[in-house]
Amino acid sequence: MENVDSVRLDEELASDFAEYRRRRLSSWTNLTPAWAPDGIEPWPHDPGPPFEGWPGLAPENPVRSEGPTPEEAATSLLARLIETGEYGAEAGRLVLVPARRSSDALALIGWSAEAPLPLLCSLLRSWERRFGARVVAVSDSELHVSVARPPVDADHANLLALEHVLSTADNIVDDPPTPFPEYAADLVGRTSWSFWWD
Numbered sequence: 585m586e587n588v589d590s591v592r593l594d595e596e597l598a599s600d601f602a603e604y605r606r607r608r609l610s611s612w613t614n615l616t617p618a619w620a621p622d623g624i625e626p627w628p629h630d631p632g633p634p635f636e637g638w639p640g641l642a643p644e645n646p647v648r649s650e651g652p653t654p655e656e657a658a659t660s661l662l663a664r665l666i667e668t669g670e671y672g673a674e675a676g677r678l679v680l681v682p683a684r685r686s687s688d689a690l691a692l693i694g695w696s697a698e699a700p701l702p703l704l705c706s707l708l709r710s711w712e713r714r715f716g717a718r719v720v721a722v723s724d725s726e727l728h729v730s731v732a733r734p735p736v737d738a739d740h741a742n743l744l745a746l747e748h749v750l751s752t753a754d755n756i757v758d759d760p761p762t763p764f765p766e767y768a769a770d771l772v773g774r775t776s777w778s779f780w781w782d
Contacts (some may be wrong), residue, residue, distance in 0.1 A: 588691050591706035600637035600703075600750045608632055628774055630763040632744045633782040642743035644714040645733035652775075658686075661720045661730040661776045679768040686719040687712045690727075697725040698781035700752060715744075717777070726751075726780040734774050741771040753779035 612632035629677025652660070653676040681689040689710035691701060708729070709716035745768035748756045755778065757767055771777075 587702040588688070588696065588705040588709070591702050591708045592636075592639060592705075593650065593710055596703060596706075597641070597747065597750050599636075601638045601746065605632075605636075605752065627761040628763050630757065630761070631765065632741060633669055633749070633764050635746065639743055639746070641710065642702045642714065642747060645716075645735070647716070647733065647739075652732050654712075654718050654730070656715065657732040658718040658720050658732040661728060664776070665721055665728060678775055685709065687710055687717075689719055690722065695722060696753075697727075699727075699779075700754070704751055705748060710745075720776075725782070726778065729777045729779075731775050731777060735771050737772065744768075744771055748777070748779075751779060752781070754782045755780045 609632070612630060615629060665730065668751050679693070681692050683689045687705060689695075690708070691705045695701065704727075708719060711729070711731075715734065718730045718732075720726065720730050721728040735744050745756075745764060748767070748771075749764070757764055
């Protein structure tokens with residue numbers, strides 16, 4: 585837990601975004617379609633995030649009486665995962681973790697994926713506070729999070745999408761190759777987020 589407690593989230597994400605932008609800028613500005621073999625659709629152009637510098641964390645979504653509680657959102661996501669067969673009696677196991685909040689569970693169980701665990705747990709703590717997020721299910725390299733107070737407009741979703749990108753999850757933007765604006769737009773009103781690392 586010490587490593588998680590020592591993460592200065594805003595500073596670390598600002599540094600990570602500067603490096604990410606440096607590596608990706610040429611692909612964002614190059615409008616030439618990428619080469620693809622015959623019969624394969626080329627990947628769509630990704631213009632990248634609409635920010636030149638780190639814009640800061642997405643603002644907190646206020647608690648509203650009409651929305652679901654974080655616990656209700658978590659219950660709903662778990663029911664969907666079981667219903668679809670992703671996590672059920674055959675595939676999943678119930679684990680009780682002595683954590684004060686779900687965002688600390690990954691660190692306490694020593695979850696290992698390709699994810700940078702201290703940064704990810706720090707992000708999860710922050711999302712828990714700002715969006716009513718809860719860790720609901722994990723596997724070898726996959727993480728499912730419920731969201732009680734998702735973004736409600738495009739500007740808010742753009743900021744949050746950048747945080748998702750900087751989580752380093754392979755499914756965010758790169759796999760499948762989803763242009764940043766499409767990924768961000770899909771976060772508006774979305775009550776569950778999934779991440780995986782190859």
